[in-house]
Amino acid sequence: MKGFRFGSTEGSFYILPGKDGWEASFGNETLGAFDSPQQAADDLARGVCCPHLSESDTSTLEIPEKIADWEIVHV
Template identity: 80%
Template structure:
């Protein structure tokens, strides 16, 4: 199986297969469940609340790309 990783200046975000869909994670925190990896990337780019970020709590400030082709592919 494959997943996706984006390394920001705050740490790595992952979009990985979950139970019945896809999960976006940061550290040990699940940021949400999504129907597709593209939906997860879109929502991360537009801004999800992530209280464990050291600067603010919104992922929109991290320049996370919406296009999955800009994410690194990881094998899980």
């Protein structure tokens, strides 16, 4: 099974298969559930899914919007 990783200056973001689709995470924090990895990457890049990460606005971390620009990881 494959997932996706982006290493930012604040740490690594992951988009991995979840129970009902895909889940994005940062550290030990789950950031949300998504229908597709592309939707997760887009929302992370725009900073719309993570208001509870008050220390970091994900839209300022240069997270790629295209999932093809993320590193593939095997889980």
